[in-house]
Amino acid sequence: MLNAGFVIRRLLQVIPTFIFILVVTFLIVRLLPGDPLSATAGDRVTDAQVAQSKAELGLDQPVLVQFVDFLRRVATGDLGRSYVVRIPVWSLIGQRLPPTLLLSAMATAMAILLAVPLAFVSALRRDRAADMVIRGAFQVGLSMPVFYIGLVLLTVFSAQLQWFPVGGYGDNWPDRIYHLLLPAFTLAVSLAAVLMRNLRSAIVDVLNAEYVDFARAKGLMPRVILGRHVLRNALISTVALLGPMVGTMLGGAVITESVFAIPGVGRLMIDSIYGRDYPVIQGLTMALAVVVSLIFLATDLLQAALDPRVAK
16 A cells, blocks of 8 residues: 555655756757757748747747746646647647657567566576576677667568568557567667666575575475565566666657657657757657656656555
8 A cells, every 4th residue: 555645745756857857948948059940941041031030939039038938838738839830739749749658668568578587587597508698688688779779670570571560650559569569679678688687686686585585494385485575575676777767768769769760759859959949849858757757656656565665
């Protein structure tokens, strides 16, 4: 049973984090060189046209005035309209966020399904052939950049064997899941490697703990000891690691979406930065900040459920 006070404290901690991200994002966007009109039209615009464009967008106002106007609009749920495509930022985020969230969810599920059983096999066969093979394979996966893994998988399984599509997102849910299998595995490799290493170390430590020796002395069956004592305690540190890793993986999704031509927020963010589309950059950053904060909150609550001492 979760402590209600702990849940409320964690929810309140999200607020200053979100405000900090909001302020930093606004300031960093204003430090980008160039302006929206020059970024999209290049050298074809005159100084007078640039000045007129800035006046229409309110970019000729002092930064403090722009910031107050930005806060006022955010407080009312208005993230503005894209400078480039002229549609509300909420609509753009609503179109592009689902592919990224589905990709990240599939990658996380794949990483957990790979890491947990292999960590058990590696820990229970410590310093034997199976342990060395598993650790070596994940070390290789961890040392390779995400884009390189994606290109190798794309070349072998899409271009050569033609088992998976080269890119895209699909037209319906089964088709989308099929399209995202390869990019999700690309993201899952490094996450699984980190989780497997951490979980293996935790399992080895728990197997050497006195309460596990006591459970063996009581005559409990090995599968009961592993499920009731070893897995629950070993997962505590791994769950704590999962939140930051998934947050980092969302950043890696930007590269993966580019390699596999997935229309997610990663590609939208890159296009927006090149086009100096300030409202879209700010809106995407805040949306991702909310998603990452919710992931951190979920992992903290799960960790507290596994170990009630965390909530004290």
